[in-house]
Amino acid sequence: YDVLVDKAMLDAISCLPGGGEETMKRVAKGGARVLRPGGSWIILSFNAPGVFLPALQTAPGMTWRTSTIGRLHLYTGHKF
Numbered sequence: 001y002d003v004l005v006d007k008a009m010l011d012a013i014s015c016l017p018g019g020g021e022e023t024m025k026r027v028a029k030g031g032a033r034v035l036r037p038g039g040s041w042i043i044l045s046f047n048a049p050g051v052f053l054p055a056l057q058t059a060p061g062m063t064w065r066t067s068t069i070g071r072l073h074l075y076t077g078h079k080f
Contacts (some may be wrong), residue, residue, distance in 0.1 A: 024055035030061035041077035
């Protein structure tokens with residue numbers, strides 16, 4: 001895919017017992033697998049970067065940036 005957009009999936013996973021960290025890692029790796037080189041993954045969340053970034057950074061071939069607008073956090077991943 002050229003672009004993936006997540007508006008609430010990782011938020012829901014983070015509510016699992018234990019924080020869902022292992023599930024988030026599997027989702028991150030799966031997202032990286034289906035993105036084409038040069039593709040982007042956009043995640044909108046009310047969870048702070050400390051909740052998602054450790055799991056997202058396990059995705060091979062991805063770089064991540066974060067921005068904050070009020071309480072909303074924007075995560076942008078690019079596959080190289």
